Amino acid sequence: MSVPIDPGLNELAGPARALVRRDQLAAMRGSVLSAMPVNMLLGLASTLVAYRSGHGEVGAAWFAVSTLANFLRIGLCRAPCLGLALTPDTTPAMAAAAAQSIERHLRACIAAALLSGLVWACQPLLCEGYTSAQALFYLVITCGITAGAVTHGTAYARIPLAFILPPLLSVVACLAAVGDFDRNCLVACVLLYLLALTHTAFRSEAGFRESSRLKNEATALARSRAEAHARVSALADEMRRRATHDDLTGILNRGGFIQQAEERLQAAPISLLLLDLDGFKLVNDVYGHKAGDRVLIEVARRISAELPEDSLAARLGGDEFAVLYDPIAAGVPPERLAARLVAAVAQPLDGFDAGRIGVSIGVHSGREPSLTEMLSCADAALYAAKAAGRNYYRMFDTGLRERLQIRRDLERDLSTALAEAALEVWFQPIYAMDAETLVGLEALVRWQHPRLGWIAPPDLVATAATAGLTESLLRFILEQVCAMMQILRGRGLETVRVAMNVSPQEMAQVPVDEIVIERLKSLDLPPAMLEIEITEETALDIGAVLGKLQALSRAGVRVALDDFGIGYSSLSSLRQLRADRIKIDRSFVTGLNASDDKRGLVLAVLGLGRILGLEVVAEGVESDEDLRTLQAMGCPFLQGYHLGRPMTVPVLETTLLSGRIAAA
Structure with missing residues (x-):
């Protein structure tokens, strides 16, 4: 079944048109619900006047039918409608279904408004075709409800027009039937009044549609900006994470490790462990780089699993890792942690010969003037550990400090030599x-x-x-x-x-x-x-x-x-x-x-x-x-x-x- 579309909406794209229709339906439901109490009070007043003028039975019957029509309109306004859940990010299929639902609901509301208007078109029965003494009262009531319908129904012109057209045409017919000059002039005035109300209704609807379009565009723009901001923030967070974390293992990289380690260096005495895998190059040469990557990922997992809470673990590059932690807060001496890490890494790996992969560890504990100095000391201990064989750790001590100083003296003096x-x-x-x-x-x-x-x-x-x-x-x-x-x-x-x-x-x-x-x-x-x-x-x-x-x-x-x-x-x-x-x-x-x-x-x-x-x-x-x-x-x-x-x-x-x- 085709869905009628107002000409004024043709210039809008499908999603925008559906959103405007949604706003029209929501506004119409609100205006009808707010107008119903007034409508029912005016109907009651008409019934009371009819009763006083000797038309009580007709008035009661009319009021009953009017009330039923009003309750029908109230029920339609309160009925669930899929289209009211329409949002800019609704899927195309759901948006099409929502648009169909809105149009069906609007047509039902037009029909209910027309029914209510037909009931009000029967008011001449209460005043002998506007010829009784009460005719002025009923004319005023008719003008009031028609003007109110147009005033409140700015969102969708067809509904107030469906309501006002029957009673006003009924007035025109009754007055024209009498045929005297005064009533003919009044007929002309009513027709002019009807044209004015019609013009006002369509202009009001056009203004509402434009306002709704601008509001939806502003909402969409705000949503788009919010989503863009969220995407940019997420991208920035991801870039920051990638800048500080190793893509392969997920732990910190060298830059991230140095950044966080510098922040902790002044807080408390810390221990630094440098780890270098034994036998890793042969794994790459024999099994290939993909197998080597699997080894690095598994080693990083094992290292992280052995660390105390609030420790830093990093892959500095290649097959070299680093660990930084507070041994006092953790309650784990660095020698014990180093031994645990050696044992963890030495465990057999799936797909590789037992004992093929090991680790050498250099350990430095205590304060140094800078992180660079700590890294240099731990590196000297690591070098000594590797010279001692596989699966070995070495603490940085006085002897290594003297050797480190000698090495620095050599580095300093070699260029001059x-x-x-x-x-x-x-x-x-x-x-x-x-x-x-x-x-x-x-x-x-x-x-x-x-x-x-x-x-x-x-x-x-x-x-x-x-x-x-x-x-x-x-x-x-x-x-x-x-x-x-x-x-x-x-x-x-x-x-x-x-x-x-x-x-x-x-x-x-x-x-x-x-x-x-x-x-x-x-x-x-x-x-x-x-x-x-x-x-x-x-x-x-x-x-x-x-x-x-x-x-x-x-x-x-x-x-x-x-x-x-x-x-x-x-x-x-x-x-x-x-x-x-x-x-x-x-x-x-x-x-x-x-x-x-x-x-x-x-x-x-x-x-x-x-x-x-x-x-x-x-x-x-x-x-x-x-x-x-x-x-x-x-x-x-x-x-x-x-x-x-x-x-x-x-x-x-x-x-x-x-x-x-x-x-x-």
């Missing part, structure tokens, strides 16, 4: 199997700190990495190596190769290939005289170094794998790393003559070298017995203190001049 050439590069000879023919030199960096004495090369490399001087250190060593190559070349010893060690940090972080190749080219030095020594640890991140090693190999620079046998190398990595030479670690060489196991291992490496076409160097030749054993095994190249200790450049030049070292 590099700038002032306070570092030295010594060279240790490498011999052929006869232990007399010089075939190479290994460059070894040395630093005698003015206060701390000789610094071990691993500590020097680590200091350069933390101080951001990795590339500077590499360039310094390369300059000394190139200078030695020039010395050898000047003495006709181009066949003697000079080897320089490149740490995994340098290989991963610095463009070693570009630096080395460019420097050799600028000095016009043959690349074959240079050998780059890398450790087996470099093979752990083969993707980051493979391109650099390939570039060096293509340029003619040789690659040697140092400390072979104690790290992570595989047969495939030997080829991937483009190794030309492997150096047997000193732990397999020292005491070789007295150990069958060591002799077996060395023989195996020598056989591997022959099969793969790799040169083999035995490091750590410390005695004549070990030397003779290696020679008997057919080891082609030898290096160690028994043959020659590291020498400064002046000492080495003197040795070369004296002829004490034979060159190949």
Whole structure:
């Protein structure tokens, strides 16, 4: 069934039109309910006048019918209507049903108003067709109820017009039937009055519709602004949460942790725990990064489950986590919490071998001047814990504080030492199997700190990495190596190769290939005289170094794998790393003559070298017995203190001049 639509609403869109109709229905119901008591009182007054004029029975019957019509209208105004629940966010299907309900209700109200108007059109029966003495009274009553209907029915013109049309036309008919001049003039006035009321009703409805439209638009705008504000607030909250929380695990990230930790730092003595997973890189390499993500999520869950209330847990990045809490308020000493966390993380994970994942923890308790200082102390404890093995925690103590201070002194002084050439590069000879023919030199960096004495090369490399001087250190060593190559070349010893060690940090972080190749080219030095020594640890991140090693190999620079046998190398990595030479670690060489196991291992490496076409160097030749054993095994190249200790450049030049070292 089609729904009639007023022409005045055609310009409105469907939802807006339905909302205006809803407002019209609601206003109409209110106006009818407020007008009904007056209508019934006027009807009672008409009945009483009819009774006094001798028309009591007709008046009573008329009042009864009028009252029934009024109760019908009241009932319609109180009846439930689906359309009154219409809102701007109602679904289209529900909105269409609501609009249909409103139109049906309005049509019912029009019909009820028309019925009530027909009852009032029967008033001439009470005054003999407006010819009795009471005619003036009934005319006044008719004018009153019709004017009141239009006055109160501003929302929907059809309802008041349906009510006023029958009684006014009844008046016109009765007066015209008499036909005298006065009554004809009155007929004209009533018709004019009817036209005026009709015009007023439609104008009032148009004004109501416009007011309703503006109100609904304002309401919709306010709602839209409120929803937009809510969305913006929710988005801002989500952005703040994402800015401070780790997307993968849901716990705090580094920024969020530092922000909240700074706020707690001054409140009470707190404990800081830094956690670093053991074996996580192998999980990524063997099972893939998705499996690694699952491990991180589960580890974060386990850490959070073990923490006391009001603790902070964060993933600082990669597989590193942090915990901050008040041990006094929690009643849990940091040592006990660290032990609990180690045990929790070490529990088997679904889909992984038991014991594959562990955790090392560095713990700092007490006050420090800043959170940065606390993190530095906890990091020193973590480094010591990882050096001690898997599933271990270490408290930051006086000894670690002294070591931390030493490290800071080294970081502070290293840049000055590099700038002032306070570092030295010594060279240790490498011999052929006869232990007399010089075939190479290994460059070894040395630093005698003015206060701390000789610094071990691993500590020097680590200091350069933390101080951001990795590339500077590499360039310094390369300059000394190139200078030695020039010395050898000047003495006709181009066949003697000079080897320089490149740490995994340098290989991963610095463009070693570009630096080395460019420097050799600028000095016009043959690349074959240079050998780059890398450790087996470099093979752990083969993707980051493979391109650099390939570039060096293509340029003619040789690659040697140092400390072979104690790290992570595989047969495939030997080829991937483009190794030309492997150096047997000193732990397999020292005491070789007295150990069958060591002799077996060395023989195996020598056989591997022959099969793969790799040169083999035995490091750590410390005695004549070990030397003779290696020679008997057919080891082609030898290096160690028994043959020659590291020498400064002046000492080495003197040795070369004296002829004490034979060159190949």
